[in-house]
Amino acid sequence: EDQVTQSPEALRLQEGESSSLNCxxxxxxxxxxxxxxxxxxxxxxxxxxxYSAGEEKEKxxxxxxxxxxxxxxxxxxxxxxxxxxxxxAELSGAGSYQLTFGKxxxxxxxx
Amino acid sequence: xxxxxxxxxxKITKRGQNVTFRCDPISxxxxxxxxxxxxGQGPEFLTYFQNEAQLxxxxxxxxxxxxxxxKGSFSTLEIQRTEQxxxxxxxxASSLGQGDATEAFFGQGxxxxxx
Numbered sequence: 635e636d637q638v639t640q641s642p643e644a645l646r647l648q649e650g651e652s653s654s655l656n657c658x659x660x661x662x663x664x665x666x667x668x669x670x671x672x673x674x675x676x677x678x679x680x681x682x683x684x685y686s687a688g689e690e691k692e693k694x695x696x697x698x699x700x701x702x703x704x705x706x707x708x709x710x711x712x713x714x715x716x717x718x719x720x721x722x723a724e725l726s727g728a729g730s731y732q733l734t735f736g737k738x739x740x741x742x743x744x745x
Numbered sequence: 746x747x748x749x750x751x752x753x754x755x756k757i758t759k760r761g762q763n764v765t766f767r768c769d770p771i772s773x774x775x776x777x778x779x780x781x782x783x784x785g786q787g788p789e790f791l792t793y794f795q796n797e798a799q800l801x802x803x804x805x806x807x808x809x810x811x812x813x814x815x816k817g818s819f820s821t822l823e824i825q826r827t828e829q830x831x832x833x834x835x836x837x838a839s840s841l842g843q844g845d846a847t848e849a850f851f852g853q854g855x856x857x858x859x860x
Contacts, residue, residue, distance in 0.1 A: 638787075668848065677749075677836050677851035678788065721787050731776065731842070732801060733849065735787030 638724050640736035647712055647743050655707040655739045657722030666725040667705050668733065669698050671718045678721055681707075712743045747771060749852035751837050757858045758827055765823045766855045770839030777820050778849060779812055780836040788836055788851075794820060795842075827859045
């Protein structure tokens with residue numbers, strides 16, 4: 635059964651304190667690994683898609699990387715406005731367009 | 746606003762009543778998805794349309810749930826005989842896909858409370 639596990643569940647950082655969020659996914663049949671940001675009471679906002687091990691993508695203070703077993707979302711010098719829940723999702727299985735999400739990591743950046 | 750639009754944003758209903766939600770996807774997006782999210786959990790897949798065809802349904806989707814996408818444009822999700830366990834945020838997403846995995850863009854969701 636597809637399973638996506640994110641860690642830690644919650645993370646508190648001081649403004650400017652860099653860190654990484656982890657996402658472990660089902661190893662076989664990965665067709666895409668997605669990162670989303672979600673603010674309270676709102677729908678998820680698309681950030682990145684990664685397709686193969688070794689791939690990296692960047693956007694402002696965020697960088698997503700992918701290995702054969704997991705993905706990392708690196709946050710460099712975070713600001714309070716980066717506070718949100720970060721969701722990871724996998725697309726796997728031939729012919730399916732169902733995203734399987736993890737429970738998310740709730741990030742709080744303290745000024 | 747050219748994003749995914751969902752209506753209503755909030756719905757409170759009594760147990761046993763039927764409810765219907767509407768989703769207007771991004772123009773020209775051929776793929777449309779419904780997800781459900783409860784507090785502290787990630788979104789959970791419900792169903793997927795490519796144009797007007799419903800191609801995938803979650804095994805968790807009970808017979809009380811039905812979705813349509815007439816003419817491949819907007820979509821509706823109906824829940825019959827609502828139960829308290831149906832209380833959740835219902836999210837719609839759309840994507841432009843002609844091949845494999847493409848990024849899905851989500852709407853703001855409809856929050857359902859069953860009392």
